[in-house]
Amino acid sequence: MNSMPSPSNPSRYEGCTLTGALAVVTQVRDAACIIHGPAGCTHHNFSLLHATLLGNDTAAIPRLISTRLGENEIIFGGEDALERCIARVHEAPPAPAAIFVLSTCIVETIGDDTAAVCARGWETPVIPIRTSGFLGGVFQTGFVGALLAAGTLAEQGSGQREGVTLIGEKNLEYDVDENYAEVVRLLAYLDLAVNLRFVRDTDTAALSRLGTGAFNILREPALREVGEALHRRHGTPFIDSFPVGLAGTLRFLREAGKLTGRDTRDAVREEEAYQEEMLAAFADLAGARVRFDRLSPLLEEDAAAGEVVAELAAALDLRVAQDGIPLPPPYPAPVGTAGVRRLLHRWRRAIRTNGRRSF
Amino acid sequence: MKQIALYGKGGIGKSTTSANLSAALAESGLDILQIGCDPKHDSTRMLMHGSRIPTVLDLIREQGDKNLTVDDVVHQGFSGVRCVEAGGPEPGIGCAGRGIIATFQLLERLSALDGDVIVYDVLGDVVCGGFAMPMREGYAQEVYLVTSGELMSIYAANNIAKAITRLSKRVRSNCRLGGVICNAKNIEGERELVAEFAKRINSSLIAYIPRDRVVQLAEVHKQTVLEYAPDSEQAAVYRRLADELARNTRTSIPTPLDDDELDAFALESIQV
Numbered sequence: 001m002n003s004m005p006s007p008s009n010p011s012r013y014e015g016c017t018l019t020g021a022l023a024v025v026t027q028v029r030d031a032a033c034i035i036h037g038p039a040g041c042t043h044h045n046f047s048l049l050h051a052t053l054l055g056n057d058t059a060a061i062p063r064l065i066s067t068r069l070g071e072n073e074i075i076f077g078g079e080d081a082l083e084r085c086i087a088r089v090h091e092a093p094p095a096p097a098a099i100f101v102l103s104t105c106i107v108e109t110i111g112d113d114t115a116a117v118c119a120r121g122w123e124t125p126v127i128p129i130r131t132s133g134f135l136g137g138v139f140q141t142g143f144v145g146a147l148l149a150a151g152t153l154a155e156q157g158s159g160q161r162e163g164v165t166l167i168g169e170k171n172l173e174y175d176v177d178e179n180y181a182e183v184v185r186l187l188a189y190l191d192l193a194v195n196l197r198f199v200r201d202t203d204t205a206a207l208s209r210l211g212t213g214a215f216n217i218l219r220e221p222a223l224r225e226v227g228e229a230l231h232r233r234h235g236t237p238f239i240d241s242f243p244v245g246l247a248g249t250l251r252f253l254r255e256a257g258k259l260t261g262r263d264t265r266d267a268v269r270e271e272e273a274y275q276e277e278m279l280a281a282f283a284d285l286a287g288a289r290v291r292f293d294r295l296s297p298l299l300e301e302d303a304a305a306g307e308v309v310a311e312l313a314a315a316l317d318l319r320v321a322q323d324g325i326p327l328p329p330p331y332p333a334p335v336g337t338a339g340v341r342r343l344l345h346r347w348r349r350a351i352r353t354n355g356r357r358s359f
Numbered sequence: 360m361k362q363i364a365l366y367g368k369g370g371i372g373k374s375t376t377s378a379n380l381s382a383a384l385a386e387s388g389l390d391i392l393q394i395g396c397d398p399k400h401d402s403t404r405m406l407m408h409g410s411r412i413p414t415v416l417d418l419i420r421e422q423g424d425k426n427l428t429v430d431d432v433v434h435q436g437f438s439g440v441r442c443v444e445a446g447g448p449e450p451g452i453g454c455a456g457r458g459i460i461a462t463f464q465l466l467e468r469l470s471a472l473d474g475d476v477i478v479y480d481v482l483g484d485v486v487c488g489g490f491a492m493p494m495r496e497g498y499a500q501e502v503y504l505v506t507s508g509e510l511m512s513i514y515a516a517n518n519i520a521k522a523i524t525r526l527s528k529r530v531r532s533n534c535r536l537g538g539v540i541c542n543a544k545n546i547e548g549e550r551e552l553v554a555e556f557a558k559r560i561n562s563s564l565i566a567y568i569p570r571d572r573v574v575q576l577a578e579v580h581k582q583t584v585l586e587y588a589p590d591s592e593q594a595a596v597y598r599r600l601a602d603e604l605a606r607n608t609r610t611s612i613p614t615p616l617d618d619d620e621l622d623a624f625a626l627e628s629i630q631v
Contacts, residue, residue, distance in 0.1 A: 071457070072420065073453075074454055075416065075419075075447075075453050075458040075461055076416075076448040076452070076453045077452030077453035077454075079452065110452075110453055110454040110457075111452070112452075
């Protein structure tokens with residue numbers, strides 16, 4: 001299925017499938033990732049991941065290995081090179097607990113059977129991910145493919161269901177840990193804890209818990225395909241998005257309560273009061289003339305972002321007008337009440353800066 | 360230097376025709392280089408008296424391409440014809456088309472592409488860009504389609520004509536269709552049928568090679584007809600072909616038939 005839902009972040013609907021997949025599987029800290037293709041595919045992605053992670057104050061070096069194909073392997077086939085590489089990675093200390101094998105455009109073009117090489121009775125699990133962007137894939141396709149592939153490390157049929165599993169956190173986004181903290185805060189109202197971050201800063205053994213949560217929370221609706229697949233495999237129900245915006249946050253609480261048979265009235269009341277208090281701190285923005293430009297004229301309007309803009313304009317008494325101060329649109333959509341607060345800080349800075357300039 | 364390429368459906372007799380053509384051209388005192396562009400690497404076998412020369416890609420695979428010389432890849436055969444086989448990957452893996460491109464690049468680097476006439480003998484159909492390599496700028500200026508009167512063979516020839524049309528649109532392309540060679544299967548009205556096809560794609564029947572038992576006899580003796588039976592009528596046929604091709608200056612950009620036209624042509628040919 002090639003799912004191209006309304007884009008909430010344009011960079012995810014372009015780019016390379018490899019980058020999307022690596023954004024997931026490099027978070028399995030004791031695993032190694034083999035990229036079956038020319039060295040450049042690995043170098044480029046390594047640089048990109050490294051730079052992005054550094055920008056997010058993370059210094060973890062992803063363990064990427066290239067099969068370094070040259071023209072001869074393209075002509076005569078690259079399967080032997082892949083087999084040698086897998087064997088070599090097995091021996092290279094520290095021994096990886098799992099090996100992910102990602103294919104590139106060129107090996108799919110010449111018909112290398114990557115999955116067959118991975119299936120040759122290796123000591124550690126060797127998991128193929130078909131990440132050749134020319135087949136129509138983009139960053140998001142690789143991201144989804146990697147989640148589904150990593151999901152094969154889950155244990156089948158577990159009796160006990162406890163905690164909540166987060167599916168597909170955006171490991172490359174700046175706010176990833178703040179967003180996680182917000183979800184943890186909201187779940188605490190209902191005495192729910194996070195069972196597994198699938199996949200963020202984890203290891204191979206932890207992935208076996210994938211099917212044991214009471215329910216899954218997808219990072220965004222674009223991951224519904226993954227939510228549905230996990231529901232089929234493990235019978236785990238899911239909420240299709242992290243909480244977005246103010247009303248969205250309250251909806252999220254009610255939904256989580258419904259899935260676990262909890263009464264959420266107190267929680268919702270408490271969170272509403274917290275939101276009122278948070279908004280009161282931005283009362284100084286009332287009456288400001290603002291406008292929201294689209295991130296790109298090529299993108300469709302994002303429904304969730306539109307709802308956030310509308311509810312905040314109403315709550316803060318902002319005047320949306322053509323000649324208003326341009327405000328950064330809510331991309332990515334703010335997660336929870338805390339996400340809204342950070343967004344409002346950015347808006348306030350823009351209003352103050354531009355407001356001063358125009359007077 | 361004249362560079363010509365023979366294309367046609369697999370099994371239609373391209374290699375037999377190419378080898379005898381090269382032998383006949385060499386007989387008239389020309390320096391000939393024949394390059395087999397097919398992973399089956401049997402284009403030059405009759406010229407080499409049945410021995411299989413190491414292919415360019417085998418050499419690259421085994422020794423790398425750094426230290427290869429012209430003498431490693433070019434082998435002298437019957438009547439002084441210099442023979443090269445591109446070769447290819449094992450069946451079922453890798454990319455044979457890219458192999459052809461790598462072969463050409465190596466031959467270029469070794470300055471091995473010389474002589475009075477270069478004959479490229481290319482696999483069945485232009486299945487991908489790699490097998491169109493001999494038609495590209497700087498290589499064959501004339502393509503000859505080898506076909507019998509069988510419809511499948513004519514379909515394949517029509518497909519190759521499409522490739523020529525496409526490539527001839529490129530700015531610096533000088534690849535043209537030289538003509539159609541009928542390698543007969545002894546079908547009734549075969550010569551007329553192939554001539555009519557050639558006309559419809561804006562070309563002409565340049566040679567008709569009748570079916571003759573001596574071709575098979577020469578083959579089991581691992582020789583070209585020109586060597587095995589130099590005085591035979593069939594040897595004379597190949598000499599006329601060589602003469603025709605050496606003198607030919609009439610080339611064209613083909614107008615391949617579309618599917619409906621092919622169907623109509625097939626129907627007419629059955630009714631004839």
